[in-house]
Amino acid sequence: MFKKYLSYKDLFWQLTFREIKARYKQSVLGYAWAILVPLLNLLVLSIVFSYVFRVPTGNIPYPIFLFVALVPWMFTTNALTFATGSVLANSSLITKVKLPREILPVSAMSAKLIDLGLTSIILLFFLIIYHISLTPNLFFVPIIFLVQLALTFGMGFILSATNVFFRDVENILGIFLTIWMYLTPILYSSVLIPENLKLLFYLNPMTGLIDAYRATVLYGHLPDWSSFLYSVIFSVLILIIGRSYFRKRSRYFADVI
Amino acid sequence: MTSVIEFKKVSKKFNRGKRHYLKQALIDLFKSNKDEDFWALKDISFKIQKGESVGIIGVNGSGKSTILKLIAGVLFPTKGEVKVEGRIGPLIELGAGFHPELSGRDNIYLNGVVLGLSRKEIEEKFDEIVSFAELADFIDTPVKHYSSGMYMRLGFSVAVHVNPDILLIDEILAVGDIAFQKKCLDKLGEFQKKGATMVLISHSMELINNLCQKAIFIEDGKVKAIGTPGSVTTKYLKYIKNKS
Numbered sequence A: 001m002f003k004k005y006l007s008y009k010d011l012f013w014q015l016t017f018r019e020i021k022a023r024y025k026q027s028v029l030g031y032a033w034a035i036l037v038p039l040l041n042l043l044v045l046s047i048v049f050s051y052v053f054r055v056p057t058g059n060i061p062y063p064i065f066l067f068v069a070l071v072p073w074m075f076t077t078n079a080l081t082f083a084t085g086s087v088l089a090n091s092s093l094i095t096k097v098k099l100p101r102e103i104l105p106v107s108a109m110s111a112k113l114i115d116l117g118l119t120s121i122i123l124l125f126f127l128i129i130y131h132i133s134l135t136p137n138l139f140f141v142p143i144i145f146l147v148q149l150a151l152t153f154g155m156g157f158i159l160s161a162t163n164v165f166f167r168d169v170e171n172i173l174g175i176f177l178t179i180w181m182y183l184t185p186i187l188y189s190s191v192l193i194p195e196n197l198k199l200l201f202y203l204n205p206m207t208g209l210i211d212a213y214r215a216t217v218l219y220g221h222l223p224d225w226s227s228f229l230y231s232v233i234f235s236v237l238i239l240i241i242g243r244s245y246f247r248k249r250s251r252y253f254a255d256v257i
Numbered sequence B: 001m002t003s004v005i006e007f008k009k010v011s012k013k014f015n016r017g018k019r020h021y022l023k024q025a026l027i028d029l030f031k032s033n034k035d036e037d038f039w040a041l042k043d044i045s046f047k048i049q050k051g052e053s054v055g056i057i058g059v060n061g062s063g064k065s066t067i068l069k070l071i072a073g074v075l076f077p078t079k080g081e082v083k084v085e086g087r088i089g090p091l092i093e094l095g096a097g098f099h100p101e102l103s104g105r106d107n108i109y110l111n112g113v114v115l116g117l118s119r120k121e122i123e124e125k126f127d128e129i130v131s132f133a134e135l136a137d138f139i140d141t142p143v144k145h146y147s148s149g150m151y152m153r154l155g156f157s158v159a160v161h162v163n164p165d166i167l168l169i170d171e172i173l174a175v176g177d178i179a180f181q182k183k184c185l186d187k188l189g190e191f192q193k194k195g196a197t198m199v200l201i202s203h204s205m206e207l208i209n210n211l212c213q214k215a216i217f218i219e220d221g222k223v224k225a226i227g228t229p230g231s232v233t234t235k236y237l238k239y240i241k242n243k244s
Helices: A002-006 A009-023 A032-052 A062-084 A103-129 A136-165 A168-183 A195-203 A205-217 A225-250 B022-030 B064-072 B104-114 B119-133 B148-160 B178-194 B205-211 B229-243
Strands: B003-015 B037-049 B053-057 B079-084 B088-091 B166-170 B197-201 B214-219 B222-227
Touching: A009 A103, A009 B104, A009 B119, A032 A062, A032 A103, A062 A103, A062 A136, A062 A168, A062 A205, A103 A136, A136 A168, A136 A205, A136 A225, A195 A205, A205 A225, B003 B064, B003 B197, B037 B064, B037 B079, B037 B197, B037 B214, B037 B222, B053 B064, B053 B205, B053 B229, B064 B079, B064 B088, B064 B166, B064 B197, B088 B148, B104 B119, B104 B148, B119 B148, B148 B178, B166 B178, B178 B197, B178 B205, B197 B205, B205 B229, B214 B229, B222 B229
Parallel strands: B053 B197, B053 B214, B088 B166, B166 B197
Antiparallel strands: B003 B037, B003 B079, B214 B222
């Protein structure tokens, strides 16, 4: 199985490269947008939630508290938005050439890793500016990110395949992502969740992940194992289910496109 | 002789309705929609030998393109079995997957890997592809600025340089000017000499007679006649005459 994917390595790179290259070709600022949009988001949200609503964040300044969660969150949002339309956007390939169709959402989402890389550099600057002491626990960040990647890819598979049959998915996605964001402790700290609702909030696998990012990056702690482990199991399951669902549905893509 | 393409009692069903919206799917739940089913192919069987050139003829909507797509592996049969062996070069809607914002150069790489070449193989054939397409001067221009002829030429050039075992051709020889058409035909002849298998859809009986050793006449999703191009095209023309 692995060998089969290896032979599509070049195809994967070309498709991903196409997305990256074509993305900002027409815009004057080009890839600067990948940084400007999150920065503007950060600015507005920081003003609203630290001056107007005054969300308590302990001894961590609100902007950096927010940014640590916002950077990974924006990756998932962008990747899912982009993945959802990826199969339809390549309908000319679907109806003409035989290729493993998984490669379409996968390369669409992978192209978003560039944006994530750029914003992560900005995040690193912020961490230094705000004098956040970095500890060896930072090495957990890639592991947390792998879990997030599994969750995102799994969902991307499901959304992109379903969107071929029901174009409503594109419309629902925006509102779904907004609701998901508010139900995840991104703008606020998970400490603020009322005790009787805690269980409900932690059913959301993103809660455990965001908590883990904050624990390792901002506080130099290890992740809270119970919620993190739940996120791991949930994400891996979604990835497995999503991929097999995508494969089953992909047989009928060319029928309806 | 071994058969490289084999259709065993193949049927293909499509859904006539467009259930692309949730609303329609919900409505469909409550009413049966048997009449929405549409059988594009009904119980089709045939074999194509290695090195054979086969023409498929029939009126519009008879199921010709569905057969080609089943061979290409983009559609799957509802019933029956489709067996295909070898690398496929689809000359169907040339330039599938070209990205308008990217240059001709980038698109050659993109289209090449889509058709199954590795990056290295494309690098080796790059100059040949460009010179066959006669686009050396425009290779770094975004393809959205290409004329439709240039677009097709590039698509054709990449597709034939894949070195396919099986060429699928869907009415594309209307590409470009007469000189380029001749070049395309010569290239196809070259492939035939090399022992490649060809399946082509065309409304030009002349082309079928000249290029093919065998023809299949499809009507309403069924094989109506199969045999030498001469006899099959005669039957087809007679059928058209009777119909009108």
